[in-house]
Amino acid sequence: LDAPLFSGLPGDIDVSFEFFPPKSEKMEAQLWASIEELAPLDPSFVSVTYGAGGSTRERTHRTVARIVEEAKLPAAAHLTCVDASKTEIREIAERYWEAGVRHIVALRGDPPDSARKFAPHPDGFASAAELVAGLREVADFEISVAAYPETHPQADCPASDLDNLKRKLDAGATRAITQFFFAPDTFFRFRDAARRHGIEAPIVPGILPVTNVARAREFAGLCGAAIPDWMDGLFEGLDRRPAARQLVAATLAAELCRRLYAGGVREYHFYTLNRADLSYAICHMLGRRPRGEADG
Ligand code: FAD
Numbered sequence: 597l598d599a600p601l602f603s604g605l606p607g608d609i610d611v612s613f614e615f616f617p618p619k620s621e622k623m624e625a626q627l628w629a630s631i632e633e634l635a636p637l638d639p640s641f642v643s644v645t646y647g648a649g650g651s652t653r654e655r656t657h658r659t660v661a662r663i664v665e666e667a668k669l670p671a672a673a674h675l676t677c678v679d680a681s682k683t684e685i686r687e688i689a690e691r692y693w694e695a696g697v698r699h700i701v702a703l704r705g706d707p708p709d710s711a712r713k714f715a716p717h718p719d720g721f722a723s724a725a726e727l728v729a730g731l732r733e734v735a736d737f738e739i740s741v742a743a744y745p746e747t748h749p750q751a752d753c754p755a756s757d758l759d760n761l762k763r764k765l766d767a768g769a770t771r772a773i774t775q776f777f778f779a780p781d782t783f784f785r786f787r788d789a790a791r792r793h794g795i796e797a798p799i800v801p802g803i804l805p806v807t808n809v810a811r812a813r814e815f816a817g818l819c820g821a822a823i824p825d826w827m828d829g830l831f832e833g834l835d836r837r838p839a840a841r842q843l844v845a846a847t848l849a850a851e852l853c854r855r856l857y858a859g860g861v862r863e864y865h866f867y868t869l870n871r872a873d874l875s876y877a878i879c880h881m882l883g884r885r886p887r888g889e890a891d892g
Contacts, residue, residue: 607883617655633872636886649708676705743772745786776804
């Protein structure tokens with residue numbers, strides 16, 4: 597393995613953490629405990645997802661505003677085009693700007709019923725690229741967009757998906773965050789193809805520490821990511837051993853991150869699923885230490 601050992605990793609990385617808006621008081625407590633635990637790692641930003649069909653519009657707003665106000669962290673709000681007119685989207689974006697939010701993750705989104713195909717609102721934005729352009733007219737947001745190392749399931753072909761990514765960046769986005777993936781080569785091939793396609797913006801790998809392969813497979817099926825068969829084998833027999841499952845999950849994700857580091861990656865986005873432990877452990881193994889403790 598020509599990657600440096602964990603002991604040699606200096607933590608010279610940027611990290612960001614993704615959360616989803618909580619549905620209950622218990623989930624809210626879990627979310628805030630996780631944010632508190634991860635905040636000392638000094639993330640470049642933390643982001644909050646937007647539920648299918650805009651179902652979490654208010655909860656996403658409340659969560660992002662609270663992150664800015666109370667946690668004093670740079671927050672990014674995910675925003676989609678689903679079931680909203682351009683005017684509604686602009687109003688939402690204006691409210692974010694007023695609340696001190698300066699970063700939007702701009703997405704097309706999917707219909708709430710996953711069997712349906714996306715159809716734009718009659719007065720809405722038809723794609724993430726259009727949404728990016730619309731947001732640029734509202735305020736000077738930093739804008740991130742989605743990228744798909746294994747190609748978005750609705751794309752005609754990998755090249756047309758890269759054309760689309762380029763359109764989103766040309767429209768004013770400055771960073772692409774990838775769908776999750778499990779093999780470093782998947783990322784490197786995609787990054788190389790994107791560069792050949794004239795895409796120069798940072799492409800940040802989205803890291804999903806998987807503890808439940810069956811659930812991950814269900815989700816992956818919807819979003820065009822492949823769960824390798826060998827992962828099933830690794831989790832086999834651990835159904836009733838949650839602690840062992842956590843260790844396996846952290847080891848796998850940390851190993852993926854280590855190999856990405858060896859290939860030049862210095863920016864990571866973690867899909868935390870509102871839990872801090874795995875993301876914290878992986879950052880730690882990459883050499884990341886809490887603010888003020890770097891030398892301790
Ligand atoms: P787009 O970039 O618009 O692309 C959608 C599809 O259309 C692609 O196949 C693209 O190639 C094709 N396409 C677009 N324009 C054209 C064109 N002019 N010609 C030909 N083909 C075209 N979903 C949520 O609901 N809420 C979230 O908070 C959320 N967060 C996400 C965060 C990340 C980092 C990622 C990777 C995904 C997230 N998603 C979220 C999922 C996302 O909404 C879906 O994957 C959705 O199906 C596509 O969104 P997009 O922004 O990539 O769309």
